[in-house]
Amino acid sequence: MNTSSSVIQPLSLDVFQQKKIQVSIKRDDLIHPFISGxxxxxxxxxxxxxxxxxxxxxxxxxxxxxxxxxxxxxxxxxxxxxxxxxxxxxxxxxxxxxxxxxxxxxxxxxxxxxxxxxxxxxxxxxxxxxxxxxxxxxxxxSCMKALPGVAEILDELTDTYDYLFTASGTGGTLAGLAKGVADKHLATKVNGIAVIKGGEYLNHEIEKWIGNTPYTLHTNFHRGGYAKTDNELVLFARNFSRKTGIVIEPIYTAKMIMAVMELASQDYFEPDSKVLCIHTGGIWGGIGLLF
Ligand SMILES: Cc1ncc(COP(=O)(O)O)c(C=O)c1O
CATH class of the missing domain: 3.40.50.1100 (Rossmann fold)
Structure with a gap:
């Protein structure tokens, strides 16, 4: 296990440059080949x-x-x-x-x-x-005991970020990040991209773990539902790997990055915002959908 801090790399995609926001990705996928992200x-x-x-x-x-x-x-x-x-x-x-x-x-x-x-x-x-x-x-x-491990992501940051983004399936990762940000009294806005249809119900699950700790869950970027793909998503994930050398799968991380791009194009972020996306790893489950 590489338990030392996972690296952070800049993501200089066109829309981020146009909108003058700095987006980076934390490579938690590199923590371990199978116990990753x-x-x-x-x-x-x-x-x-x-x-x-x-x-x-x-x-x-x-x-x-x-x-x-x-x-x-x-x-x-x-x-x-x-x-x-x-x-x-x-x-x-x-x-x-x-x-x-x-x-x-x-x-x-x-x-x-x-x-x-x-x-x-x-x-x-x-x-x-x-x-x-x-x-x-x-x-x-995902459970209460899982949250402190997720919050440790924040201990590894040497920069401050205006926004944090993760893909959300059960909401455990989002809850851990939100709790960590609140405990550290950071101004960072924690955001999750629900990869399932009808993701609003995750708010109830998350509330059980962290009460009314603030976070934002975006429920309109599921692209048809859990593990549902479409040409645009698959092409995006393939091109992303080619352009950056970072492999992302279409069930979680590709959906999350496409959502951040979409939000950027809708001027969700103020210019000069610093956005950190978490690569939550787990490429093996969804990689087959790319071929
Ligand atoms: C690769 C990957 N990213 C993100 C998630 C979503 O995380 P969570 O279930 O904590 O919302 C999962 C599923 O747990 C996953 O396998």
């Missing part, structure tokens, strides 16, 4: 808690292309836990490379139908009710 940030203190409670197995949940499942599988192998992954869905491509990698790291995969997958507590109890050695890691790793 927000995965490491969110799992760090969850893993510590599991160790302190002397748990020997991590059980968690995800879709067939889940970056989170892969991160937990890899973290388990690295830090000496057995791992179990409940995989959602009936139309599974169980030979896909993400699940293959989970298997390679020794994760036991349990495939469950969508209905059964919905209630994680019931599912966990069905398999591990009396087994006290198994630690429940929520889907996406």
């Amino acid at each position: 927000n995965k490491w940030r969110k799992l760090k203190y969850v893993l510590r808690d599991a160790k302190e409670k002397q748990k020997t197995t991590l059980a968690t949940f995800g879709g067939a292309f889940s970056n989170h499942l892969l991160a937990v599988a890899s973290a388990g192998a690295t830090f000496g836990f057995k791992t179990v992954g409940f995989v959602r869905g009936d139309e599974l491509d169980i030979k896909n490379p993400v699940l293959k990698m989970c298997h390679l790291f020794g994760m036991r995969l349990i495939f469950v139908a969508r209905d059964e997958y919905r209630n994680k507590d019931v599912l966990f109890a069905k398999y591990f009710d009396t087994n006290k050695s198994v630690y429940f890691v929520p889907e996406g790793g």
Whole structure:
């Protein structure tokens, strides 16, 4: 794990130059090949808690292309836990490379139908009710214990930013950033781009973690919904990799950067604003959508 500060690189895309704003990207994708980006940030203190409670197995949940499942599988192998992954869905491509990698790291995969997958507590109890050695890691790793690890992003910043941006799936990363900014009394405006349709419900989840700590969740940049792509998005992600050498996938980071570009073109940012986008890593889950 490269736990030293991840680098920050300028993103000099045309629209940012036209609007005279300085946009940079924090390369959390470089933290680790599989426990990358927000995965490491969110799992760090969850893993510590599991160790302190002397748990020997991590059980968690995800879709067939889940970056989170892969991160937990890899973290388990690295830090000496057995791992179990409940995989959602009936139309599974169980030979896909993400699940293959989970298997390679020794994760036991349990495939469950969508209905059964919905209630994680019931599912966990069905398999591990009396087994006290198994630690429940929520889907996406998002929980109260995940927030301080995300907030550590702010400790690594040597510059001050007017805006922070992250992609939002469960809202855990956004909550951690917002809490960190509030705790440090920074004026930075924390923004999330919901990558799912109807993302407004994330506000309720986030409120459970951080109450009324301020942040902004943009819910109109999902481009059709979770893991939905279109030509413009795919072409953008491909061109971005070619132009910058930074690989972004279309489910999270490409959607977030396109949203920041769109906001810039709508004059959302005052001239001279400094904007920092977090590359939340996890390229393996969505990379197949680029080809
Ligand atoms: C690569 C990547 N970026 C962003 C997110 C969204 O983060 P969060 O679920 O904390 O909102 C996820 C999913 O957790 C992800 O895999």
